[in-house]
Amino acid sequence: MLDRALDEATRERASASGIDWRNAWAGTDSGGTLRAWPEAAAVALDVPQLVQSLVPSQWLTPSTLLEPMRRDPAHNSEMISEVLGGERLRALLRREQWWLVAGSDGYVGWVHDWVLQDAPSNPTERATFRYGRPHGTLWLSDNRAACPLWLGMELFAVQGPLGERGGNHLLRTSTGQEGWIPADELMPPGPLPDMRALMNVLRSLTGIPYRWGGRSPMGFDCSGFVQFAAGLCGVTLERDAAQQAGYGEAVGLEPDQWRAGDLIFFGQPADHVAFLDARDGLLHCQGQVRQDRLEGHPLQARISGVRRWWSAPGA
Template sequence: MVLSACNLNILPLRAEASHRSEMVTQVLFGEAFEILEEGVDFDRIRLLDTSYEGWIQRHQSGQLATLPPTKHIIGLAGGKAHSTTHTVQLLHGTPVPSNSLQIGSELYTIEGAVREGTLDDFDVEFPKLIQHYNNSPYLWGGRSPYGIDCSGFSQVVYRHFGIALRRDAWQQAESGDTVNFLPEIKAGDLAFFDNEAGRITHVGVMIDNETIIHAAGRVRIDKMDTEGIFNDQQNKYTHKLRIVKRYF
């Protein structure tokens, strides 16, 4: 298997080989994937960390000689990857080696806020994450403060603390331990919500046992009870609670 990685700060992964096609997720700098099919303008790829498949435009990646370690990420202050010919602005959550990364012919030096994921500083870092992402616009498939969806938000929060989640809300709900009673909810627990067909379609991160931060229109903070999320601005429940899960 030949491995490649994104050599831009962020790029769309699309459902079909077209710029007009739905963006199913985004690929961050250095994230590794295998190329399943080469096309004229687009390549079909499979991401190594989530097994997500889709199409990226050609020439937005380079071959990896070795699979880089991913226990470090770019912290909230951001960072840069420098080569002799390129500088790439790195977004929070970008997985990086601690010092350098070879993509294709370019050797990038990593600078900035490099963080090793740990839960030791959860009480200090979790409020910073809330402040960093609050009011970010909702974007289907998005994974950055410039546009993010609900499961992208929970994924990047957990990545900050060294915990890997799958990409979609329903996939994330398949792991973790169930929290049976709302008074037992702790900061960082994930709450999942379903539609009328019973399919999990939404996820948010609990701030405490009655407050949730989630991406719906924008990243926002709302109240939650046994019925679901209550939006004060709309004066109604917007999401029906299905289950709460704990991962640490």
């Protein structure tokens, strides 16, 4: 537990920052450096610097649609996750040109400051639509591409007389790009209505490549795919498979107890996660988003748990 390794002053500043450190672990080495592992991110922090540098209540947001979150404050450091346009990030501390931030899922890592800007203190604007295809394009009026789009991306109405034209809507992304999108590529802004709708949407993502640290339809890792899917239902899951394995209701390991949409975990602690697609099907990201039969698959011998996340409180 991180708070056990920190002195009282540091704990007070951590509490004032609004960050829940309970899922972190830390220890100090002989040089007084705090090695903290919030989720998967091994972040080396000097304890006195941490005390002085924790930001009490600063929120940031990316100015671009997709940016890497890195393990250490360096461009050649491992990408451990991604931050998405419109996401509110809790600023923890700054080191030269890098911010240590906690994402909306609580995941902690480093993001370069050039892609970050202050987030609105009290965001009130609600999305008008979400993008409803795996991938697409926001078009300018002269048919030039403004930016890429992907499934679930929030889109906001642009006020004025040109808001709708010939079956197209003039919309704005969370990062400010404006352009036209055909109406038949849009879906309502709220959560998907049920598990059948989610599974149908997820099957449309087959073939999207595996991307270490990815959590968008530009490329997923296994737990990023699951987290993204849950988000389409209005549920925020944690970032790593081992964390997701604690969410929701435990289901027995007998296949007759399983339902489509349950999460099945492999390894102890879990290092891979998939959706069950009917009783003997897997829908997961392994190499790419794909459908497989569980029976006879190498993963079958590594099953460690099944969870019904969508019956959990708030699902």
